[in-house]
Amino acid sequence: MANESVVNAPDPEVKSQGTAKIDNELNNNGYELIHSKSPLFYDLYERKSELKHQTHYCPGCGHGVAHKLIAEALQELGLQDRTIFVSPVGCSVFAYYYFDVGNVQAPHGRAPATATGIKRSCPDKIVISYQGDGDLAAIGTAEIVHAANRGEKITVFFVNNGIYGMTGGQMAPTTLVGQKSTTSPWGRRPSNEGFPIHVAELLATLEAPAYIERVALSDNKNIMKARRAIRKALEMQRDGVGFSFVEILSPCPTIMGKEPVEARRYVLDKMMPTFPLNVFRDRRPVIPVGTEPPQRPVAEVLGIKPLGITAKAEAPGLSLPKHAHHFKDVKIKIAGFGGQGVLLLGQLLIEMGMREELEVSWLPSYGPEMRSGSAHCHVCLSKERIGSPLISHPDVLVAMNEFSLRKFAHEVNSGGIILYNGSTIPADFAAPDVQVVAIPASEMADKLGSARVANVVMLGALLAENEALAPATAIAVIEAKVRKVELLETNRKALEAGREFGDNKVRPRAASQTDSRPITKNTTLTPQELV
Ligand SMILES: Cc1ncc(C[n+]2csc(CCOP(=O)(O)OP(=O)(O)O)c2C)c(N)n1
Ligand code: SF4
Numbered sequence: 001m002a003n004e005s006v007v008n009a010p011d012p013e014v015k016s017q018g019t020a021k022i023d024n025e026l027n028n029n030g031y032e033l034i035h036s037k038s039p040l041f042y043d044l045y046e047r048k049s050e051l052k053h054q055t056h057y058c059p060g061c062g063h064g065v066a067h068k069l070i071a072e073a074l075q076e077l078g079l080q081d082r083t084i085f086v087s088p089v090g091c092s093v094f095a096y097y098y099f100d101v102g103n104v105q106a107p108h109g110r111a112p113a114t115a116t117g118i119k120r121s122c123p124d125k126i127v128i129s130y131q132g133d134g135d136l137a138a139i140g141t142a143e144i145v146h147a148a149n150r151g152e153k154i155t156v157f158f159v160n161n162g163i164y165g166m167t168g169g170q171m172a173p174t175t176l177v178g179q180k181s182t183t184s185p186w187g188r189r190p191s192n193e194g195f196p197i198h199v200a201e202l203l204a205t206l207e208a209p210a211y212i213e214r215v216a217l218s219d220n221k222n223i224m225k226a227r228r229a230i231r232k233a234l235e236m237q238r239d240g241v242g243f244s245f246v247e248i249l250s251p252c253p254t255i256m257g258k259e260p261v262e263a264r265r266y267v268l269d270k271m272m273p274t275f276p277l278n279v280f281r282d283r284r285p286v287i288p289v290g291t292e293p294p295q296r297p298v299a300e301v302l303g304i305k306p307l308g309i310t311a312k313a314e315a316p317g318l319s320l321p322k323h324a325h326h327f328k329d330v331k332i333k334i335a336g337f338g339g340q341g342v343l344l345l346g347q348l349l350i351e352m353g354m355r356e357e358l359e360v361s362w363l364p365s366y367g368p369e370m371r372s373g374s375a376h377c378h379v380c381l382s383k384e385r386i387g388s389p390l391i392s393h394p395d396v397l398v399a400m401n402e403f404s405l406r407k408f409a410h411e412v413n414s415g416g417i418i419l420y421n422g423s424t425i426p427a428d429f430a431a432p433d434v435q436v437v438a439i440p441a442s443e444m445a446d447k448l449g450s451a452r453v454a455n456v457v458m459l460g461a462l463l464a465e466n467e468a469l470a471p472a473t474a475i476a477v478i479e480a481k482v483r484k485v486e487l488l489e490t491n492r493k494a495l496e497a498g499r500e501f502g503d504n505k506v507r508p509r510a511a512s513q514t515d516s517r518p519i520t521k522n523t524t525l526t527p528q529e530l531v
Helices: 012-016 062-077 091-097 111-121 133-139 141-150 199-203 220-238 260-274 307-314 342-355 402-411 441-448 451-466 471-481 485-505
Strands: 023-026 032-035 083-087 102-105 126-132 155-160 211-216 244-249 278-282 329-337 359-366 374-382 396-399 417-421 435-439
Touching (some): 062 155, 083 091, 091 102, 091 126, 111 126, 111 141, 111 155, 126 133, 126 220, 133 141, 133 155, 133 199, 141 155, 141 199, 155 199, 155 220, 199 211, 199 244, 211 220, 211 260, 220 244, 244 260, 329 342, 329 402, 342 374, 342 451, 396 451, 402 417, 435 451, 435 485, 441 451, 451 485, 471 485
Parallel strands (some): 083 102, 083 126, 126 155, 155 244, 211 244, 329 396, 396 417
Antiparallel strands (some): 023 032, 211 278, 359 374
């Protein structure tokens, strides 16, 4: 980091100076010392009380220098307000305490994938993936290779210190031959641990990347070169040229067990012979464009027609009224075991949603065993674009078995609904603020002649209870999905049976995020009421 005035700035006067704090003085050698901090950095770096007066980085750590160079480049290019930093796991994660830009934290190794998503949805932003070598070259090998290969227009700063810093010095893919680490205590041997991976060279074999350079924080001359490379990589992103990547050889004095100056020397003398500095790629990639068809709505691509259109096409003159959606969005979790049609029920719902011209998402989750193992899916139906398909707190839980009821009930939003596949609610089960309805769907399906339609019985009950989607849409979707005539009839009956059960046993109401959330209080039905 720049100097003592940048760490937690306890002096109110310093704080009041705003973002750029400059204190020039002349030292004994006649050199002008410039104590300054880029306005890219926060005024105050938050740390726990006993650590207040130090940054997260050890003295002499290359991360601090790399931060400074990146901040200055962004400042010079005037990109602060457009920048989104993605920092994953490792000492690099601390970046979000320092850079006063948009910050997103990604799981270990996944930063290039996260950055891809951000850049594609916000192409005018400057998206930076800032990663360590354990992160990028070990757990994240696939992500970096594929992001580079796709030529994503992001910038990756790869801080290669040859070791896992944060976790105490395990061997990284970049650890030098002969270098000792906690997991290569005799020194890295190519015969046992393989050779160091040269990431810059590896990525330079790909067609799409625009700019790849390796630099080093070994001495002032090389730091100045690093500064230029960092700036250039950002300029290339600003100008929409393509994927830019700077590998930064960096000292990690703590794990190297060296004083800061020695650690820098180690970068120069030991790391650079293995990882030579070079510009491996500097060109505007030629990626054919213009042949892709224009973006069309997913429903259109899948050939799913809105219900009104289907009805008109099949019976000219007849136009079904558009279903009035009383919600902003409805989040549904469907859980049970493999074979109960849990995932299919989710798919039916999203297809219905698409026909009703809603935004939809479906996220399945199941274990290694598809049949009999536990399975669940997340379904979101929304009038607006959906930010994430992951649902932590559903409005509706469809629990196809008791295990799922007990496992997921606590997640349901207050005022939500649980539809439970069972003849009675387990006596010891309680879910305050949530309406729980037991529907003997499996028994009803058996009586209809096919245990497999229990999920469709639940769909019927869900529609009766929640009124999120029109029953006519459900029929249309089932007709489109089920080809066999007898099975189609059973499915129709199952849907109707579920709807009737819901209508008769349950007061219809909506569990969803409405503009005026009309959710009734907990009206858990007792087993007696359900008989
Ligand atoms: C999925 C996952 N696996 C492992 C870890 C443990 N972990 C935390 S930091 C780290 C190593 C990071 O090393 P590197 O990327 O080289 O960064 P540095 O700390 O050296 O900057 C590991 C393995 C984790 N947090 N998450
Ligand atoms: S462990 Fe290494 S990489 Fe992490 S902050 Fe300390 S010196 Fe830097």
